Amino acid sequence: MTGTRLIIWFISVSLAAAGGWYFGQQQKASPQVEATGEVLAVVNDRSIDKDWFVEQMKLRGGLKSGQYHTVEQRQALLDFLINQEVVFAAAQAQGIDEDPAVDRLYKKAVIDRFLEQQLNPKLEAIKVSNAELQNYFDRHQEKYSRPARRRAAIIHVAVSTKADDAMRQQKRARIEEAIQHMDQLEADVMHFGELAKTYSDDRASRYQGGVIGWLINHASRDYRWGRQVTEALFALEKNGDVSPIIETEAGFYVVRLVSAEQVQQKQFEQVQKGIRSRLLQEKRKQARTEFLATFKTQADISINHEMLAAIAPLSAEKTDSNKQPPALPGTAGGQ
Structure with missing residues (x-):
C-alpha cells in the first residue's frame, strides 16, 4: 500500500470512529491557541477542547461502568486524538484533502450529519x-x-389428443370400472388405495392411493389437473365423497375428498x-x-438521458424469469 493510500485509509477509519462528522469539523481553520482554560490540547494551530473530548469519550464507551475513570485511560484517548491531528496535518501537507476520494468521504459525512439533525x-x-x-x-x-383447502385423491385415465371416439369410450369404461370397485376399499380409507395403483395413469400419485395433496379453490391458483378437477373437489361435502367422472382434453378423472380445512x-x-x-x-x-x-424543487438539475442510456451494464443479464429491481444506494445521500 502506497503512502498516499495508507493516509487515505487511516483518515477513513478515523472518520468512522469519530462518528462520521469529525472530518468536516476539522476542515475549518482554527486560530493559534494555547492549552489553557477549556482547551485540552493544541496540535500545531488546532485545538482539542474539553467538550469535544468528552463527546469522544461518550462515543467510545464512556457511558459503560469503569471506562475513563483513570487518567491513563483518558490519556490514551487524548493520544489517539492527537495522532489524528498529526496524521491529518501530514495528509494536508501532501494535498490529500483535495483528493476526490476524500472529497466523497467528506460529502458523505456532511450528508449523514445533516440527515441526522434534520x-x-x-x-x-x-x-x-x-x-x-x-x-x-x-x-x-x-x-x-387462510382460505379453505381440501386434500384430494384422484384417479386419472389419460387419453391422447389424437384418440378417436372409440378409444375415448374405451378409456371411459376403464375409469367406470374403477368406480365400481370402490366398495372393495376399507371403510376407514379416504383415498383410492390399490385402485389408484391399478387404474390411474398419474404417476406422481398412483402409488400413494391417488393422493395429490392440498388444493385451494381460488382464481389465482392453477393446478396441472385443471379447474374442473378443483371445482369438482370443492363440490364434495364430506370426507370420502367421490365426484362424478370428469372429462377433459387430458382424459378422464374422478376425485375423492380425503380431508378438509375451513377458513382460518x-x-x-x-x-x-x-x-x-x-x-x-x-x-x-x-x-x-x-x-x-x-430540496430537489429548489435545485437546478440537468440530466443527460442519452448518456445514461448508453452506459453499459457491468454484468451479464439475468437469465431467470424472476428479475429483481436494481439495488438502490444506501441512506447516505438521502436515497
Whole structure:
C-alpha cells in the first residue's frame, strides 16, 4: 500500500470512529491557541477542547461502568486524538484533502450529519394510531385469513389428443370400472388405495392411493389437473365423497375428498404488531420522499438521458424469469 493510500485509509477509519462528522469539523481553520482554560490540547494551530473530548469519550464507551475513570485511560484517548491531528496535518501537507476520494468521504459525512439533525427527528416523531391499525386490518381481511383447502385423491385415465371416439369410450369404461370397485376399499380409507395403483395413469400419485395433496379453490391458483378437477373437489361435502367422472382434453378423472380445512381467520391482536411496523415504514418512506422533494424543487438539475442510456451494464443479464429491481444506494445521500 502506497503512502498516499495508507493516509487515505487511516483518515477513513478515523472518520468512522469519530462518528462520521469529525472530518468536516476539522476542515475549518482554527486560530493559534494555547492549552489553557477549556482547551485540552493544541496540535500545531488546532485545538482539542474539553467538550469535544468528552463527546469522544461518550462515543467510545464512556457511558459503560469503569471506562475513563483513570487518567491513563483518558490519556490514551487524548493520544489517539492527537495522532489524528498529526496524521491529518501530514495528509494536508501532501494535498490529500483535495483528493476526490476524500472529497466523497467528506460529502458523505456532511450528508449523514445533516440527515441526522434534520430528517431523523421527523421520522422518530411519526406514530401510528390504534384507529389506523384497526382500519388497515378491516380493509385487508383477506390478507389475514387462510382460505379453505381440501386434500384430494384422484384417479386419472389419460387419453391422447389424437384418440378417436372409440378409444375415448374405451378409456371411459376403464375409469367406470374403477368406480365400481370402490366398495372393495376399507371403510376407514379416504383415498383410492390399490385402485389408484391399478387404474390411474398419474404417476406422481398412483402409488400413494391417488393422493395429490392440498388444493385451494381460488382464481389465482392453477393446478396441472385443471379447474374442473378443483371445482369438482370443492363440490364434495364430506370426507370420502367421490365426484362424478370428469372429462377433459387430458382424459378422464374422478376425485375423492380425503380431508378438509375451513377458513382460518387471524385475530386483530395477532397481527397488529406487524401492521404497525408496515404502516410506520410506509409513513417514514413518504416523509423521506417529501423531505427530499423540498430540496430537489429548489435545485437546478440537468440530466443527460442519452448518456445514461448508453452506459453499459457491468454484468451479464439475468437469465431467470424472476428479475429483481436494481439495488438502490444506501441512506447516505438521502436515497
